[in-house]
Amino acid sequence: QVQLVESGGGLVLPGGSQRLSCAASGRSSTYTMAWFRQAPGKEREFVAAISWSSPRTYYADSVKGRFSISRDNAANTLYLQMNSLKPEDTAVYYCAAARGTYYPPSMGEGVSYDNWGQGTQVTVSS
Numbered sequence: 001q002v003q004l005v006e007s008g009g010g011l012v013l014p015g016g017s018q019r020l021s022c023a024a025s026g027r028s029s030t031y032t033m034a035w036f037r038q039a040p041g042k043e044r045e046f047v048a049a050i051s052w053s054s055p056r057t058y059y060a061d062s063v064k065g066r067f068s069i070s071r072d073n074a075a076n077t078l079y080l081q082m083n084s085l086k087p088e089d090t091a092v093y094y095c096a097a098a099r100g101t102y103y104p105p106s107m108g109e110g111v112s113y114d115n116w117g118q119g120t121q122v123t124v125s126s
Helices: none
Strands: 003-007 010-012 018-026 030-036 045-050 057-059 068-074 077-082 089-100 121-124
Touching: 003 089, 018 030, 018 089, 018 121, 030 068, 030 077, 045 068, 045 077, 057 068
Parallel strands: 010 121
Antiparallel strands: 003 018, 018 077, 030 045, 030 089, 045 057, 068 077, 089 121
């Protein structure tokens, strides 16, 4: 088990950029890690995921080309660089981790992950 703490959320203008971080306690280097988000009144949805070895990445179509997921295993930290933000990106963003190797589509399914952070709010508005 790892504990996850997200940071970096806030208010950003449409078209702007924001970087989220997720600090993991314990050794997360062999965990598949991901970002999910949940907007008010909507179901939680997958955003992006990254494998633990020879990092493979996987993105939701809605963020492909705008968001980039990365990790620093030495620092036990996961990142989400968000560019060209839109109002529809407004949501609480959650970091998640799952031990082992996953491939799409399970890599993008919430039920694959058993470690979750508390979330950080991202609001895109003028």
